[in-house]
Amino acid sequence: MSSKPIIKVQEDISALKQLLSVVSNTLQRNTCAVEKLKREMTMELKNSEMATRTKDTPPGLQYENTAPTLYFQALVEDFENRMVTYRQQIEVLENHLASLYQPNRHSPAELIALLRKLHETFIALAANLQQVHEAVKTLKEHYLNYRKIIHGDNRNIFEKQQKVSVRQTNYRNIEQTGPNPFTGVTNAAAVAMASVLTRSQQPAGKYISFFNL
Numbered sequence: 305m306s307s308k309p310i311i312k313v314q315e316d317i318s319a320l321k322q323l324l325s326v327v328s329n330t331l332q333r334n335t336c337a338v339e340k341l342k343r344e345m346t347m348e349l350k351n352s353e354m355a356t357r358t359k360d361t362p363p364g365l366q367y368e369n370t371a372p373t374l375y376f377q378a379l380v381e382d383f384e385n386r387m388v389t390y391r392q393q394i395e396v397l398e399n400h401l402a403s404l405y406q407p408n409r410h411s412p413a414e415l416i417a418l419l420r421k422l423h424e425t426f427i428a429l430a431a432n433l434q435q436v437h438e439a440v441k442t443l444k445e446h447y448l449n450y451r452k453i454i455h456g457d458n459r460n461i462f463e464k465q466q467k468v469s470v471r472q473t474n475y476r477n478i479e480q481t482g483p484n485p486f487t488g489v490t491n492a493a494a495v496a497m498a499s500v501l502t503r504s505q506q507p508a509g510k511y512i513s514f515f516n517l
Contacts, residue, residue, distance in 0.1 A: 358372055
């Protein structure tokens with residue numbers, strides 16, 4: 305039984321979990337937005353009722369109607385809160401733009417703290433990687449036990465894949481070396497080549513002895 309279907313199912317499950325988390329977060333945001341709209345709608349209905357009562361109240365009795373004053377006070381406070389929020393956002397944006405055009409030089413203490421933070425981050429990542437490695441190792445053991453119990457197969461398919469990869473590497477190295485170009489030369493051919501070379505060297509030897517005389 306191949307392990308590809310199980311791996312495919314695990315990948316599908318992880319993808320579905322991610323999609324489910326995204327949908328859950330979106331649903332929570334929508335729920336908060338709906339609740340906010342409900343509160344605002346209720347407040348606006350109260351304000352409309354207050355405006356209707358104020359309109360129907362005679363001018364001589366308007367001094368007893370304090371609802372419009374409270375409404376405008378709440379409206380002014382809302383405007384003030386919005387102005388404070390906008391001012392903070394503008395300050396953050398100005399600081400960001402200033403940091404882009406005039407980068408601040410970090411002090412040695414800040415650099416040391418930054419490097420220490422990076423070191424801690426790397427350690428945390430290494431710990432997470434170790435956990436992932438242990439999880440993969442556990443999954444391998446579970447899968448081998450599954451094959452042993454269900455299919456009665458005691459082989460370790462992961463070691464087999466490693467041996468096959470090593471064997472393929474050795475085979476490629478053998479192919480790269482290539483055959484020996486001199487394996488096809490027989491002893492008779494070698495003797496014939498030696499005799500030809502000897503005959504070609506004999507006149508040269510005579511001329512050399514003549515000049516030596």
